[in-house]
Amino acid sequence: MGIHREGRTWLFVSFIIWVLTTAALYMLKTNLWLTIIMSSFCLLVFIILLQFFRLPHREPLLGENLVIAPADGKVVVIEKTRETEYLQADVIQVSIFMSPFNIHKNWYPVSGVIEYFAYHPGKYLIAWHPKSSTENERSTTVIQRTDGSKILVRQIAGILARKICCYVKPQAEVKQGDELGFIKFGSRVDLFLPLDAKIKVILNASVKGSQTIIAEL
8 A cells, every 4th residue: 555646745744734733732831622632633634635645556457358447436427428529429428436535546447549638627516417527627538449449538626626637648558557647635537438338337336446347348
């Protein structure tokens, strides 16, 4: 178990605040219970951040014709829709909602070449809101596989998530199970798959990033 690099500054600052707050209250001879309460609160914030930015070691479940989960969370959408940003085609959308208690690293669901990437500033609607996929702050990545099929992955900010980190490099070759990015403080990841994809998950299922098979192509 490690700590994601996106959280190291947060953890360092929160730890310093905890130490300085406790030391200051003690030196000022503040009421004992107030000192305990304030110190405990700062420690709780540090622990919450520690669990949020935790990064377990995982060996990705790989398969040439498999689409693996790009994120931890719960499947909140499985439906046929029209993707209008880039694919301009009818697709199957599978959406995964990430709570603040999930691992927030994101993985590439398939191997291929980055054909398209775009970042869009936007709103911060609740992540499961139907319009969050098109109106919230988001990043869109399209991966073209060797057989020519295209998989679109969309990272979406939510009401708490205010920072999408995406490590995509256009035209780069990427491998299934490698790190795509990180979303801070809860959000959602959408997958847009070809209509002939065989979906292997059900609505409300809990999935694990890089470990759960979402579909077979």
